[in-house]
Amino acid sequence: MCGPHQGSPAISVLQGSLTLSQRVFRYLVLNGVLDFENVDGSSCDVDTRRAGFSDLRSDSPLLQQLNNGAASRHPQLDYATLGGNSRGLSYWFLDYVMGVNLDDGLVNLPSANFAGMGSVQSNIAPVDHSGALTESSSLDRVTSYLLP
Numbered sequence: 001m002c003g004p005h006q007g008s009p010a011i012s013v014l015q016g017s018l019t020l021s022q023r024v025f026r027y028l029v030l031n032g033v034l035d036f037e038n039v040d041g042s043s044c045d046v047d048t049r050r051a052g053f054s055d056l057r058s059d060s061p062l063l064q065q066l067n068n069g070a071a072s073r074h075p076q077l078d079y080a081t082l083g084g085n086s087r088g089l090s091y092w093f094l095d096y097v098m099g100v101n102l103d104d105g106l107v108n109l110p111s112a113n114f115a116g117m118g119s120v121q122s123n124i125a126p127v128d129h130s131g132a133l134t135e136s137s138s139l140d141r142v143t144s145y146l147l148p
Contacts, residue, residue: 007111008106010094070116074118082133
């Protein structure tokens with residue numbers, strides 16, 4: 001459906017030289033005080049030293065390689081992104097501390113909607129990131145797009 005095609009500025013910040021407030025935030029994330037969960041409730045393991053984490057930086061060579069000419073490799077595919085229009089308190093706090101605008105999740109919607117991937121369709125739901133996954137009109141939009 002979508003992905004961090006242009007990377008996440010939050011990951012770039014977490015791996016860079018940090019201010020005191022950003023170091024506090026990184027400590028809270030890496031020590032499980034602030035945790036990020038998948039939609040099924042399982043916890044996301046955050047380790048800034050892992051290669052997979054570095055691959056999602058906004059300057060990631062891997063993403064650049066994957067994106068190079070992507071639309072010509074799969075011209076028959078459309079890419080759809082579903083996102084909320086409200087950050088919610090936790091993401092607003094994250095934006096404030098990290099000094100980066102994350103839309104409603106760890107990846108900016110423009111990053112997920114990378115034009116180089118080909119035809120794009122977006123649905124912005126009047127909810128936050130978590131609510132976009134459960135709000136009925138959002139799910140109706142996704143299923144009608146995937147199952148015409």
